[in-house]
Each structure stands twice: as C-alpha cells, then as structure tokens.
Amino acid sequence: MPDWCAQHARPEHLCCQSTIEAEFRAIRCYVCQTILDAGANCGAASVYFAHHYPDAEIHACEPAGPQRTVLERNAATRPSITVHPVGLHAEDGELPIYQGLTDSGMTSLIPGEWNAGEPTETVTVRAA
Numbered sequence: 001m002p003d004w005c006a007q008h009a010r011p012e013h014l015c016c017q018s019t020i021e022a023e024f025r026a027i028r029c030y031v032c033q034t035i036l037d038a039g040a041n042c043g044a045a046s047v048y049f050a051h052h053y054p055d056a057e058i059h060a061c062e063p064a065g066p067q068r069t070v071l072e073r074n075a076a077t078r079p080s081i082t083v084h085p086v087g088l089h090a091e092d093g094e095l096p097i098y099q100g101l102t103d104s105g106m107t108s109l110i111p112g113e114w115n116a117g118e119p120t121e122t123v124t125v126r127a128a
Helices: 004-007 019-026 044-052 065-075
Strands: 034-038 057-061 081-084 087-090 093-097 123-126
Touching: 004 123, 034 044, 044 057, 044 065, 044 081, 065 081
Parallel strands: 034 057, 057 081, 087 123
Antiparallel strands: 093 123
16 A cells, blocks of 8 residues: 555545455456446446456446445446446345445445434345
8 A cells, every 4th residue: 555545544444455455366267257346336346357357347236326426437437347326136126225424335225333324315226
C-alpha cells in the first residue's frame, strides 16, 4: 500500500489493492469465460477480474444506488464489465435495503446493528 494511504486512511478505508490481492490470490482458473460479481459494491473485485482475466465477461450485480454509482464509474472504461442494477435473491421482487453505518460493504437486505435502522431505498432483486 502506498505510504500516503497507510498514514492517512482510516482503518475502515484500508480496502486498497493489497487487500483485494490477498482476497483473490487463491482464485486461479485456466480459462475464465464468465465471472459473476454478486453484490459488487464499488466494483473492486470486478476491476481486479477485468485486469487478470481480460478475455472474460464480467457481470457485476449491485442493487444499492450509491454503491452502483461508483461501480458504474469504475466499469466505464472496462468494456468487459457489465453492470446490472439488481440484487440476487430467492425470487424476483422489490425489497428494502439498509445502508451500512460505517462501511458500504455492510449494506444489506437484512436489517441489523451494522446498518441503518430504516431502509434507505427499495431495490430490485432477481431470482438466482
């Protein structure tokens, strides 16, 4: 991680390239044609996969508006990434979503102490 990140980033923001590398280092495939990033958030994994598997089609599903806005910016210059504005669920529908209190990665369809007490938006989900 660059020195500036180490000195200035708050602990909850240390999801830099080194973290992504550690998470996905074990994933190896000889031929990846299609990759599904379910709950893509800002698209960090999708960007990683686009870089390491340039011939693969990447489908990034993110239902939450704020996270999807960042995902769409990150995917804009990577033609192998297709953004789908939906969440994956047991059946098709519209459900409330709860934004994470301190981290967008904690956003969930399930209310809990880690996210906002009231739904922040209603999102589309598709049967997977």
